[in-house]
Amino acid sequence: xxxxxxxxxxxxxxxxxxxxxxxxxxxxxxxxxxxxxxxxxxxxxxxxxxxxxxxxxxxxxxxxxxxxxxxxxxxxxxxxxxxxxxxxxxxxxxxxxxxxxxxxxxxxxxxxxxxxxxxxxxxxxxxxxxxxxxxxxxxxxxxxxxxxxxxxxxxxxxxxxxxxxxxxxxxxxxxxxxxxxxxxxxxxxxxxxxxxxxxxxxxxxxxxxxxxxxxxxxxxxxxxxxxxxxxxxxxxxxxxxxxxxxxxxxxxxxxxxxxxxxxxxxxxxxxxxxxxxxxxxxxxxxxxxxxxxxxxxxxxxxxxxxxxxxxxxxxxxxxxxxxxxxxxxxxxxxxxxxxxxxxxxxxxxxxxxxxxxxxxxxxxxxxxxxxxxxxxxxxxxxxxxxxxxxxxxxxxxxxxxxxxxxxxxxxxxxxxxx
Amino acid sequence: xxxxxxxxxxxxxxxxxxxxxxxxxxxxxxxxxxxxxxxxxxxxxxxxxxxxxxxxxxxxxxxxxxxxxxxxxxxxxxxxxxxxxxxxxxxxxxxxxxxxxxxxxxxxxxxxxxxxxxxxxxxxxxxxxxxxxxxxxxxxxxxxxxxxxxxxxxxxxxxxxxxxxxxxxxxxxxxxxxxxxxxxxxxxxxxxxxxxxxxxxxxxxxxxxxxxxxxxxxxx
Numbered sequence: 141x142x143x144x145x146x147x148x149x150x151x152x153x154x155x156x157x158x159x160x161x162x163x164x165x166x167x168x169x170x171x172x173x174x175x176x177x178x179x180x181x182x183x184x185x186x187x188x189x190x191x192x193x194x195x196x197x198x199x200x201x202x203x204x205x206x207x208x209x210x211x212x213x214x215x216x217x218x219x220x221x222x223x224x225x226x227x228x229x230x231x232x233x234x235x236x237x238x239x240x241x242x243x244x245x246x247x248x249x250x251x252x253x254x255x256x257x258x259x260x261x262x263x264x265x266x267x268x269x270x271x272x273x274x275x276x277x278x279x280x281x282x283x284x285x286x287x288x289x290x291x292x293x294x295x296x297x298x299x300x301x302x303x304x305x306x307x308x309x310x311x312x313x314x315x316x317x318x319x320x321x322x323x324x325x326x327x328x329x330x331x332x333x334x335x336x337x338x339x340x341x342x343x344x345x346x347x348x349x350x351x352x353x354x355x356x357x358x359x360x361x362x363x364x365x366x367x368x369x370x371x372x373x374x375x376x377x378x379x380x381x382x383x384x385x386x387x388x389x390x391x392x393x394x395x396x397x398x399x400x401x402x403x404x405x406x407x408x409x410x411x412x413x414x415x416x417x418x419x420x421x422x423x424x425x426x427x428x429x430x431x432x433x434x435x436x437x438x439x440x441x442x443x444x445x446x447x448x449x450x451x452x453x454x455x456x457x458x459x460x461x462x463x464x465x466x467x468x469x470x471x472x473x474x475x476x477x478x479x480x481x482x483x484x485x486x487x488x489x490x491x492x493x494x495x496x497x498x499x500x501x502x503x504x505x506x507x508x509x510x511x512x513x514x515x516x517x518x519x520x521x522x523x524x525x526x527x528x529x530x531x532x533x534x535x536x537x538x539x540x541x542x543x544x545x546x547x548x549x550x551x552x553x554x555x556x557x558x
Numbered sequence: 559x560x561x562x563x564x565x566x567x568x569x570x571x572x573x574x575x576x577x578x579x580x581x582x583x584x585x586x587x588x589x590x591x592x593x594x595x596x597x598x599x600x601x602x603x604x605x606x607x608x609x610x611x612x613x614x615x616x617x618x619x620x621x622x623x624x625x626x627x628x629x630x631x632x633x634x635x636x637x638x639x640x641x642x643x644x645x646x647x648x649x650x651x652x653x654x655x656x657x658x659x660x661x662x663x664x665x666x667x668x669x670x671x672x673x674x675x676x677x678x679x680x681x682x683x684x685x686x687x688x689x690x691x692x693x694x695x696x697x698x699x700x701x702x703x704x705x706x707x708x709x710x711x712x713x714x715x716x717x718x719x720x721x722x723x724x725x726x727x728x729x730x731x732x733x734x735x736x737x738x739x740x741x742x743x744x745x746x747x748x749x750x751x752x753x754x755x756x757x758x759x760x761x762x763x764x765x766x767x768x769x770x771x772x773x774x775x776x777x778x
Contacts, residue, residue, distance in 0.1 A: 186619055
């Protein structure tokens with residue numbers, strides 16, 4: 141009996157209870173991850189992090205939430221009031237919805253009912269996650285637009301452009317998972333990984349592309365350029381305060397958890413134990429799989445924090461170039477390779493065919509990388525490219541300067557200090 | 559991946575190995591053909607592995623000892639010469655060193671010090687010699703802790719302590735009066751006013767000839 145069949149005979153009260161649990165898990169995870177992130181990033185910078193509110197500062201995020209809720213809720217005079225209020229609601233709702241299809245445990249006994257900890261199992265579960273992420277973009281765009289202010293508008297446009305472009309790379313990286321598992325349902329993909337290796341290893345390039353694009357998708361460091369606190373005053377949520385801001389904050393962290401959960405499900409075997417520890421899945425009547433699931437999610441979350449602690453922020457054009465000119469073409473090519481390999485193996489061709497194909501692919505990749513290297517070296521040789529003089533006045537290029545003014549700063553002429 | 563260092567040919571000839579800043583006697587235009595270019599390699603990450611080293615740095619830092627001092631609970635001593643709250647010192651017999659000369663107030667760039675001097679009388683001898691500081695105020699909302707007052711003080715009456723916890727809730731509390739600034743009475747000191755040490759002049763006081771109070775200085 142697979143997950144979908146197990147879920148089918150759930151009575152209404154179990155579904156309701158699960159919905160509440162999913163909601164609670166999202167909120168609690170957000171609070172814990174805010175605390176965890178601040179503590180971890182602090183340690184990476186040789187600081188301690190929040191340690192005052194509660195034991196080890198554990199309820200710091202809760203205190204922050206209370207503080208936010210008690211703040212004055214401002215709506216700018218220039219704002220479109222209705223949209224301004226709806227935008228954070230859209231954002232946070234979409235974020236919560238994504239978690240509904242995540243299979244968190246294997247079959248367990250839930251108040252006397254044999255079921256799995258998964259709210260619903262759609263045959264197109266992963267597409268549904270991508271869809272909710274896309275709906276979440278509306279929250280960002282509308283928030284930026286309805287604020288009636290320039291910076292939020294620009295920040296909103298940037299954020300949404302970022303999310304939309306990285307969603308393409310993300311979606312493409314998932315295609316090879318679909319090809320290999322033969323399903324778009326999250327639970328079937330988890331089950332499919334049991335028969336082979338985890339897809340994180342089998343489809344390693346997809347995993348890497350997904351891991352990069354999920355950081356871009358959630359607007360997190362080093363791709364947090366659209367809401368760079370130091371430069372853009374927060375981006376699309378500049379004009380938001382109090383609970384509405386808290387909703388955006390909540391949405392951001394739930395999104396992180398959700399993409400981590402999706403990565404766990406699609407690439408790291410979901411709620412299953414790591415290979416060799418399969419016997420632990422029977423512990424606590426199957427509930428121990430919940431521990432495995434959240435261990436993997438926390439691992440991804442740690443990587444998020446690690447990235448934030450290590451990498452400097454990208455420039456917008458670098459970021460967009462990386463997404464469109466590297467990630468998307470590479471994932472398209474990878475899909476071609478995976479599809480061909482899959483076809484070869486399903487039509488049970490001889491192993492020789494597979495190896496020949498693999499060899500050709502390797503040769504092509506090597507050729508491309510050599511060509512790219514050569515063109516890079518060529519470009520590096522031309523420090524100052526020759527260009528025709530434009531019709532308008534421009535400052536002269538360094539290569540055109542024939543004299544330079546060499547001044548001595550301590551000469552008797554210069555400066556008021558002599 | 560490289561930067562161009564501008565150098566006159568003469569400078570390079572003068573020292574082939576060591577970079578020297580340009581020292582020209584006056585501003586002049588130098589023909590660019592006489593400038594030698596030197597390519598300087600900047601050590602940057604060469605390979606993917608080198609770039610990944612940054613991740614190792616942040617990871618290993620997590621297990622290092624943190625620099626944070628848990629301040630209100632843990633207080634680390636300041637540097638020895640830290641400029642903290644002021645103190646008005648006493649002579650070893652308890653008389654005040656301040657002579658009310660106002661040099662500290664004059665030296666103060668922030669105008670934080672207010673001094674009012676008065677004459678010592680036989681009944682009211684606060685310091686050796688003629689004058690003493692009757693009113694002495696330091697406004698810690700203005701003080702910048704530059705220490706010029708300490709340098710100005712001719713009798714070493716004013717010095718600075720290492721105390722830095724000076725925050726308070728009202729302005730008036732941050733104007734420190736003479737009582738707040740005076741140093742404590744140590745062993746062998748008598749609370750002024752009291753007569754000077756028998757047979758000693760103010761010069762003797764300044765020279766440090768008075769080591770402690772004499773029993774006759776005690777007033778009934």
